[in-house]
Amino acid sequence: MPREGLGSMGYKPKNIRPETSRFRLVKFFAYASFVILIISSFTLSMIISQRATKTMMTTYENHALLIAKNLNHQVFHYFVLPLTEIYRRPISLREKEQSDLMDRIVRTTIHAFNIERVNIYDVNKGQIAYSTDRNLIGLTGRGGMGYRTALEGKHSSRLISREPALFGTWFMDFAKEKRLRTFIPFRAQPPRSYAGILGVFELTQDLTKEYESITKFRYLIFGVSLAVMFLIFLALLLVVRKAEHILRKRAQEQKLLEDQLNQAERLAALGEMVAGVSHEIKNPLGIIRSTAELLEEKSASDRIQKKLSTIIIEESGRLNDVVTDFLDFARPQVPSFQDCRLEEIIDRNLSFLRPELDKKRVFVNNGNLNSGAFTIEADPGLLYRAFLNIFINAIQSMKDGGNIKIAIEEEKDNYRVEIQDTGIGITKENLNKIFNPFFTTKEKGSGLGLSIVKNIIEGHKGTVLVESEEEVGTRVSVTLPRKK
Numbered sequence: 141m142p143r144e145g146l147g148s149m150g151y152k153p154k155n156i157r158p159e160t161s162r163f164r165l166v167k168f169f170a171y172a173s174f175v176i177l178i179i180s181s182f183t184l185s186m187i188i189s190q191r192a193t194k195t196m197m198t199t200y201e202n203h204a205l206l207i208a209k210n211l212n213h214q215v216f217h218y219f220v221l222p223l224t225e226i227y228r229r230p231i232s233l234r235e236k237e238q239s240d241l242m243d244r245i246v247r248t249t250i251h252a253f254n255i256e257r258v259n260i261y262d263v264n265k266g267q268i269a270y271s272t273d274r275n276l277i278g279l280t281g282r283g284g285m286g287y288r289t290a291l292e293g294k295h296s297s298r299l300i301s302r303e304p305a306l307f308g309t310w311f312m313d314f315a316k317e318k319r320l321r322t323f324i325p326f327r328a329q330p331p332r333s334y335a336g337i338l339g340v341f342e343l344t345q346d347l348t349k350e351y352e353s354i355t356k357f358r359y360l361i362f363g364v365s366l367a368v369m370f371l372i373f374l375a376l377l378l379v380v381r382k383a384e385h386i387l388r389k390r391a392q393e394q395k396l397l398e399d400q401l402n403q404a405e406r407l408a409a410l411g412e413m414v415a416g417v418s419h420e421i422k423n424p425l426g427i428i429r430s431t432a433e434l435l436e437e438k439s440a441s442d443r444i445q446k447k448l449s450t451i452i453i454e455e456s457g458r459l460n461d462v463v464t465d466f467l468d469f470a471r472p473q474v475p476s477f478q479d480c481r482l483e484e485i486i487d488r489n490l491s492f493l494r495p496e497l498d499k500k501r502v503f504v505n506n507g508n509l510n511s512g513a514f515t516i517e518a519d520p521g522l523l524y525r526a527f528l529n530i531f532i533n534a535i536q537s538m539k540d541g542g543n544i545k546i547a548i549e550e551e552k553d554n555y556r557v558e559i560q561d562t563g564i565g566i567t568k569e570n571l572n573k574i575f576n577p578f579f580t581t582k583e584k585g586s587g588l589g590l591s592i593v594k595n596i597i598e599g600h601k602g603t604v605l606v607e608s609e610e611e612v613g614t615r616v617s618v619t620l621p622r623k624k
Contacts, residue, residue: 174373181365189358193299196350197320201297204322204343207253208295211341214249215242215260216329220338233260233269233277242270256319259342260326261287269339283340286323290340297322299347318351319344421459428456475519475599479623482514482523482548482555489527493535501541502534507548514548514555515623518600523620526596529589530559530616537563537614553622554602560615566608574606 219242223229233239246258259282260270266287267280276282289296298321326339432452490497490504497504534544542562549556566574577591590606597604601621608614 173376174369177369177373178366181362181369184365185358185362188361189354192354192357193351196347196354197297197299200320200345200347200350201295201322203253204255204297204320204345205295205324207250207255208322208324208341208343211246211249211258211343212324212326213329214245215326216338218245220328239270243272246270246272254345255343256346257342257344259344261290261340261342263291263337263339283323283342286321286342287340290323290325291337293325293337295322295324318347320347428452432456475522475596477517477519479515480518480520480523482516482557482620483509485520485523486527486546486557488524489531492528493531496535500535500538502538503541503543505543505545507546509546509548516555516620517623518620522596523600526593526618527557527559529593530618533589534559534561534563534614534616537561537565539564542613550622551619553624554619555622557618557620558615559618560613562613565610565612565614566606567610571606571608 219238220231223231223238231238233242242260246260250258258270258272259268259276261267261283262269265280266283267278268276268282271277283290286296286298300319300321301317322343322345324341324343325337326341328338432449486506486509490506531544538561544562545558545560547558549558574590575594577588580589594604597618597620603619605617605619606614607617
């Protein structure tokens with residue numbers, strides 16, 4: 141149904157939201173903190189895993205040194221000494237007898253230890269003189285830096301991979317196998333002493349499983365750290381969003397208050413102007429109407445003159461109603477509160493509008509209107525005027541008849557009056573303008589009806605809400621405080 145209301149006066153509210161703008165920095169800080177936390181978690185997991193890898197290498201290097209020390213002792217006392225001191229034979233591992241003896245000594249020494257392979261280098265030729273892998277015997281140039289370090293009397297270890305990792309030894313290490321190669325100088329043992337280094341031991345340990353455990357541990361640390369950081373970030377984000385919602389709501393409330401303040405100032409000035417103009421119009425308008433009525437009585441025999449007089453009377457009456465609306469809007473009356481019954485005020489409206497309802501074929505379903513006493517403290521005259529405007533709008537929206545449903549419901553300390561019609565409804569665009577003064581979709585109308593309704597209801601500390609759907613109808617909800 142077409143509604144009247146408050147017209148747009150060209151005012152554009154200020155869009156000032158300093159709290160929201162500042163809070164965007166806090167939101168950005170929350171996301172930036174999450175990124176920093178992820179990087180910190182990654183770095184922490186890498187430091188811990190690198191520390192664990194270093195500890196593992198040190199442990200297994202010490203393990204290899206102990207085995208090498210024992211191997212040094214066994215080879216010297218049970219291979220070198222017997223051949224050189226007892227049998228007075230030169231050492232030549234190419235001989236099958238010496239090779240088999242060395243193999244028995246080495247395998248017996250490393251038995252039950254996690255040693256994958258043992259190589260013994262000849263210091264004179266730099267080739268592998270003995271190896272538990274016979275395919276390597278006789279090869280040269282395989283010792284590298286570790287071999288050269290052992291020739292200087294020092295031991296060294298190096299972690300090698302069967303195939304390179306995607307990111308070296310960083311987070312994503314996909315090497316399938318990890319081995320620790322340890323080079324130890326082969327020295328003479330008491331009671332005999334030989335000058336220099338007799339040879340070089342190379343011990344290879346398979347650390348694939350151990351390294352996989354460290355990698356899994358690295359992932360676990362990163363996952364747990366990431367989960368904890370995510371929970372912290374989630375809590376921070378919830379706080380941020382809650383605060384953002386509060387600030388947005390406060391900004392909207394501030395904007396609404398600014399709009400209301402500017403509207404009040406603008407309407408105050410407009411009201412003074414309208415009141416002055418309306419007052420000046422009302423007096424001569426009354427004279428025009430009374431003169432037209434007098435001419436109508438004297439021109440009973442002249443049909444044309446009588447018709448013109450009737451038109452003047454009707455139009456002056458309509459103009460008088462418009463001027464009255466202007467005065468009511470410009471100088472709203474202060475409510476004179478007294479005990480009254482809400483259902484009686486609505487009954488008076490329906491009784492007054494009965495001829496119009498019958499004429500327009502509008503059926504009224506007053507529901508629980510007569511089923512109870514709804515007592516309030518209000519100005520019955522002003523409330524009558526407010527509900528009359530609502531009913532008139534509802535009737536005018538139904539050109540071919542329809543229904544009006546009225547219901548009163550109790551809500552805590554309030555009564556809610558719902559008036560629903562089956563009229564043509566209001567467009568979404570116009571629904572936001574219906575309370576604007578001088579806004580109307582009617583051909584004849586001041587556009588002040590719903591503005592006056594809103595002023596009256598709010599003067600009674602109540603609220604008015606309009607919901608509508610095109611070609612379906614409109615529902616007006618008026619909430620008024622109950623008598624305490």
